[in-house]
Amino acid sequence: MHYRYNKSDYLDQESLRSRVFNHILEDILNGKYEEGQALVETKLAQEIGVSRTPVREAFRQLELDGLVTSIPNKGVVVNGISDKDIEEIFAVRSLIEGLAVRWATENINEEQRRDLEETAELMVYYTKKKDYQQLAKYDARFHSLIYDSCQSKVLRHILRSLMRYIQHARLGSLKVPKRAEQALKEHREILEAILAGKKDIAEQKMVHHVNSALENLLKEKNKTN
Amino acid sequence: MHYRYNKSDYLDQESLRSRVFNHILEDILNGKYEEGQALVETKLAQEIGVSRTPVREAFRQLELDGLVTSIPNKGVVVNGISDKDIEEIFAVRSLIEGLAVRWATENINEEQRRDLEETAELMVYYTKKKDYQQLAKYDARFHSLIYDSCQSKVLRHILRSLMRYIQHARLGSLKVPKRAEQALKEHREILEAILAGKKDIAEQKMVHHVNSALENLLKEKNKTN
DNA sequence: GATTGTATAATTGTATACAATACAAATGCA
DNA sequence: TGCATTTGTATTGTATACAATTATACAATC
Numbered sequence: 001m002h003y004r005y006n007k008s009d010y011l012d013q014e015s016l017r018s019r020v021f022n023h024i025l026e027d028i029l030n031g032k033y034e035e036g037q038a039l040v041e042t043k044l045a046q047e048i049g050v051s052r053t054p055v056r057e058a059f060r061q062l063e064l065d066g067l068v069t070s071i072p073n074k075g076v077v078v079n080g081i082s083d084k085d086i087e088e089i090f091a092v093r094s095l096i097e098g099l100a101v102r103w104a105t106e107n108i109n110e111e112q113r114r115d116l117e118e119t120a121e122l123m124v125y126y127t128k129k130k131d132y133q134q135l136a137k138y139d140a141r142f143h144s145l146i147y148d149s150c151q152s153k154v155l156r157h158i159l160r161s162l163m164r165y166i167q168h169a170r171l172g173s174l175k176v177p178k179r180a181e182q183a184l185k186e187h188r189e190i191l192e193a194i195l196a197g198k199k200d201i202a203e204q205k206m207v208h209h210v211n212s213a214l215e216n217l218l219k220e221k222n223k224t225n
Numbered sequence: 226m227h228y229r230y231n232k233s234d235y236l237d238q239e240s241l242r243s244r245v246f247n248h249i250l251e252d253i254l255n256g257k258y259e260e261g262q263a264l265v266e267t268k269l270a271q272e273i274g275v276s277r278t279p280v281r282e283a284f285r286q287l288e289l290d291g292l293v294t295s296i297p298n299k300g301v302v303v304n305g306i307s308d309k310d311i312e313e314i315f316a317v318r319s320l321i322e323g324l325a326v327r328w329a330t331e332n333i334n335e336e337q338r339r340d341l342e343e344t345a346e347l348m349v350y351y352t353k354k355k356d357y358q359q360l361a362k363y364d365a366r367f368h369s370l371i372y373d374s375c376q377s378k379v380l381r382h383i384l385r386s387l388m389r390y391i392q393h394a395r396l397g398s399l400k401v402p403k404r405a406e407q408a409l410k411e412h413r414e415i416l417e418a419i420l421a422g423k424k425d426i427a428e429q430k431m432v433h434h435v436n437s438a439l440e441n442l443l444k445e446k447n448k449t450n
Numbered sequence: 451g452a453t454t455g456t457a458t459a460a461t462t463g464t465a466t467a468c469a470a471t472a473c474a475a476a477t478g479c480a
Numbered sequence: 481t482g483c484a485t486t487t488g489t490a491t492t493g494t495a496t497a498c499a500a501t502t503a504t505a506c507a508a509t510c
Contacts, residue, residue: 014297015297015493016493016494040462041461042461042462051494051495052462052494052495052496053496054494054495056282056462056463060282061285061286061288063286064286065289072239072462072501073461073462073463073500073501073502074501074502075462085378085379088378088379088380092321092324092379095320095324096320099317153310154310154314154317155317157291240464241463241464242463265492266492275464275465276464277465277466277492278464279465281492297471297492298470298471298472298491299471299491299492
C-alpha cells in the first residue's frame with residue numbers, strides 16, 4: 001500500500017545495467033567514440049543518469065564481448081571494429097550459420113516452419129513495396145527463426161554475439177534494390193531446402209547467401225568512400 | 226612512505242574481479258554446482274572473502290558467456306554443460322579452428338613457425354615419456370599458437386570463449402596412450418601443411434583432428450559410465 | 451632545457467549502505 | 481477451513497563512501 005506504480009515501471013523491465021550496456025554498445029557501433037578512446041565511468045554514469053555501479057557491470061560485459069579492453073587501474077578503452085573485423089565476422093558467420101541451417105533442417109517443427117514461410121512471404125511483400133525499414137526487420141527475423149529452429153543453445157549464443165557486432169553494418173545492406181531482390185531469391189532457396197529436408201543444400205545456400213551479403217556490403221562501402 | 230609492499234602485490238596483478246570470475250568458472254566446470262542451482266551473491270562473496278561488488282561483476286561476465294542465466298531481481302542460476310553442448314561446441318570448434326589454421330598458413334611468421342615446430346617436438350618427447358600432464362600443456366600451446374598465428378582478433382576471441390567451456394573435457398582426452406599417439410600424428414600433418422603453405426590440407430586435417438578428439442572423448446565417456 | 455621529485459587531482463577498485471523486489475510465513479476474517 | 485492480506489526475511493539492484501592507483505601540474509635540481 002505504500003507503493004505507487006506507473007506503467008513504465010512494468011514496461012521497461014530491463015535493468016539499468018542492460019540499458020547502460022545497450023547505450024554504450026550503440027554509441028560504439030555508431031562510431032561515437034574513436035578507437036582507443038578511454039571511457040570514464042563517472043562521465044558515462046552522469047550522461048546516462050545512473051550511478052557508477054551499472055556502468056561498471058556493463059563495462060565487464062562489453063569487455064568479455066571484445067568491444068572494449070579493460071586495463072587494470074586505468075580504465076577501459078574502445079576497441080573499434082575495422083573492415084577486416086567485419087570481413088572476418090562474416091567468414092565465421094557463414095560457417096556457423098551454415099551449420100545452424102543444417103541443424104535447423106533436421107530439427108525444425110511445424111510451428112517454426114509456418115513462421116518461416118510467413119516471414120518469407122512478408123519479405124516478398126515489403127521488397128515489392130520497397131519498404132526497406134520493414135524488410136530489414138523481417139530479414140533479421142528470418143535468420144533469427146533459423147537460429148531458434150536449430151535447437152542449439154551453443155549456436156544461438158555464438159550467433160547472438162556475432163550479430164551484435166555487425167547489426168549496424170547489415171542495416172544498410174538491403175537498401176540497394178538489386179541486392180534486396182537477390183537476397184529474396186536466396187532466402188527462397190534456403191527455405192525450400194529446409195522444407196524439403198535437404199540439409200546439404202540448405203547449408204550450401206546459406207554459406208553462399210552470407211558471402212553475397214558481405215560482397216554487397218564491401219561494394220557499397222567502396223562506392224561511398 | 227605509508228605504504229608497505231610485498232612481492233605478491235605485484236605478482237598477482239589480477240583484480241579481485243577476475244579472481245572471482247575464475248573461481249566460479251572452475252567450480253562450474255568441475256561440477257561443484259548442480260544445473261539450475263542458484264548462486265547467491267553474499268554467500269559467494271563470503272566464501273571467496275570479498276564484497277558483493279566483484280562477485281556481481283564476475284556474474285555479469287559469466288552471464289554473457291552463457292555459463293549462468295540471470296533472472297532480474299531473483300539472481301543467477303548455473304547453466305551446466307550437457308553432452309549435447311560439448312558435441313556442438315566441438316562441431317563449431319572444428320569449423321572455426323579449420324578457418325584459423327587456414328589463415329595461419331597464410332599469415333604465420335618465422336618466429337611462430339619455430340615456436341610451433343618446437344612445441345611439436347616437445348609433444349613427441351612427452352608422449353614417449355607418457356607424461357600426460359606436460360603433454361596436455363603443450364597440446365594446448367600448439368593450438369594456441371595457431372590461434373595467434375592466424376592474426377585474427379575475431380577468431381582468437383571466439384576460440385578463447387569456446388575453450389573456456391571445454392577445457393576440463395579436453396584435459397582427460399589425451400590420457401589414453403593410443404589417442405595421444407594418434408593426436409601426435411595429426412599434429413605433425415597439420416604442422417607440415419602449414420609449413421608447406423598448403424592451407425586447404427591444413428584446414429582439412431584440423432577439422433579431422435578436432436573431430437577425432439571428440440570421438441575419443443565420447444568413447445572414453447561411455448566407457449566410464 | 452630536460453629531468454626528477456612531490457603534491458594534488460582524477461579515476462578506478464572495493465566495500466558498504468540503502469531501496470526495491472520476491473517469496474514465504476503469519477495473520478485476520480468470512 | 482479457505483483465502484486474501486500483511487508482515488517478515490532473504491536477496492538483488494542501485495547508489496555512495498572510502499581506499500588504492502594513476503595521471504597531472506609544477507617546482508627543484510642538474
